[in-house]
Amino acid sequence: MGPLRWAGLLLGFAADRLLGDPRRFHPVAGFGRAAGRLETSLYDDSRLRGVAFTAVLVGGATVTGLAAERATRTRPLAHTLLTATATWAVLGGRSLEREATAVGDLLGTDLPAARQRLTHLVGRATAHLDETEVARAVVESVAENTSDAVVAPLVLGGLLGIPGLLGYRAANTLDAMVGHRSERYRSFGWASARLDDLLNLPGARVAASLATLLGEDRTGALRAWRRDAARHPSPNAGPVEAAFAGALGIRLGGANTYGADVEHRPVLGDGAAPRPADIARANDLARRAGRGALVVSLLLSRAPRRQRRRAARRR
Numbered sequence: 342m343g344p345l346r347w348a349g350l351l352l353g354f355a356a357d358r359l360l361g362d363p364r365r366f367h368p369v370a371g372f373g374r375a376a377g378r379l380e381t382s383l384y385d386d387s388r389l390r391g392v393a394f395t396a397v398l399v400g401g402a403t404v405t406g407l408a409a410e411r412a413t414r415t416r417p418l419a420h421t422l423l424t425a426t427a428t429w430a431v432l433g434g435r436s437l438e439r440e441a442t443a444v445g446d447l448l449g450t451d452l453p454a455a456r457q458r459l460t461h462l463v464g465r466a467t468a469h470l471d472e473t474e475v476a477r478a479v480v481e482s483v484a485e486n487t488s489d490a491v492v493a494p495l496v497l498g499g500l501l502g503i504p505g506l507l508g509y510r511a512a513n514t515l516d517a518m519v520g521h522r523s524e525r526y527r528s529f530g531w532a533s534a535r536l537d538d539l540l541n542l543p544g545a546r547v548a549a550s551l552a553t554l555l556g557e558d559r560t561g562a563l564r565a566w567r568r569d570a571a572r573h574p575s576p577n578a579g580p581v582e583a584a585f586a587g588a589l590g591i592r593l594g595g596a597n598t599y600g601a602d603v604e605h606r607p608v609l610g611d612g613a614a615p616r617p618a619d620i621a622r623a624n625d626l627a628r629r630a631g632r633g634a635l636v637v638s639l640l641l642s643r644a645p646r647r648q649r650r651r652a653a654r655r656r
Contacts, residue, residue, distance in 0.1 A: 345421045345424075346424055346498075349423065349427075350424060350425075350495065350638050350642060351635070352421065352425035352429075353425040353426065353432065354495070354638075357433070357434055359435075362433060362436045369514055372402070372511060372514055376515060377518070379398065386529060388529070392532040399508055399512050399536065403508035406502070406505070406508060409427075410503050423503060427507060428498055428506060431494045431510040432490060432495070433486065434487070434491040434631045437462075437490060437491075438627065438628070440458070441462065441479050441483050442621070442624060444475065445620035448472055448476065448617040448620075455475055456475060459478055462482040464599060465597040473616070474595070475617075476617050477593060477614065477615045480585065480586075480593060481582055484582045484586075487581070488544055488548035492630060493540065493547075494506055494510060494513075495544075495637070497509045497540065498638055499640070499642040508540075509540050512536045513540070516530075520537060521534075538577060541577040545576075545578070546580060548581045548634070551629070552581065552585050552626060552630055555629040555630060555633055556589065557590065558587060561587035561588065561610070563584075564611075565587030565611070566583045569583045574606070579609075585626060586610025587610050587611070589622055589623060589626065590610070590612040591614070592608055592609070592611065592612050592613060593609040594607050594608040594609045595608070
């Protein structure tokens with residue numbers, strides 16, 4: 342009896358939905374601290390240094406995953422439990438939903454508190470946003486992070502197992518830390534940002550497809566994806582945010598302020614500007630997309646076994 346990757350993915354997904362992120366000793370937080378220490382010793386305004394930084398950390402996480410896979414290859418229970426633990430550690434769907442819901446609940450009673458809570462979800466300035474802009478920021482974050490923190494890791498976990506899960510989360514964490522285009526990280530963070538873009542390419546397309554298939558307005562989602570996604574500055578956030586906008590019948594995009602910089606994001610979708618009530622609708626669509634991604638992941642995890650059986654029959 343070989344490794345049960347599919348069972349580990351299923352258990353890890355269930356743990357994320359039931360428990361959310363670990364409150365203490367989160368392994369991703371520990372990885373972030375280690376990355377911060379390495380940055381302190383390795384940093385220079387150089388792409389080459391950034392490549393080395395990314396290679397050491399993402400390579401280390403991937404090699405750790407490969408070692409875990411090999412050590413448990415003939416121990417199905419241990420392999421299942423390790424895969425489940427890795428899946429739970431890298432997924433963030435339940436915590437994303439909790440944060441989005443918290444902002445939505447505050448919008449009806451305390452706008453300043455909602456603006457402050459929104460900082461848990463987005464990097465843009467929030468102090469002067471009105472209700473509509475807060476709701477837009479939440480829906481955009483739910484869309485993008487459903488892809489980044491749920492669909493993409495499940496797809497790579499189904500394809501590659503523990504190495505895929507850990508390597509993906511390492512790259513995604515580094516992108517959040519150093520991948521933004523500030524003066525400090527314009528060169529040093531280049532490799533982390535580009536690697537995260539590359540690893541997210543399949544997951545973002547799966548996420549946009551699931552939002553289209555499982556959303557309230559399939560035609561609107563497909564139209565917005567095909568027409569608007571390419572205008573977004575991110576090759577991965579664009580398809581997902583556009584599909585969410587079309588599926589929900591709302592309009593996303595607009596001016597986002599990051600420190601002294603203002604970015605004018607393209608309009609995605611044809612509907613009205615988001616309202617506070619649309620946050621719950623976005624969460625519902627994200628849950629459906631997450632369950633769809635789990636099915637895709639389970640199918641991908643079974644494919645290598647089917648191929649081995651076909652090969653054995655041909656011998």
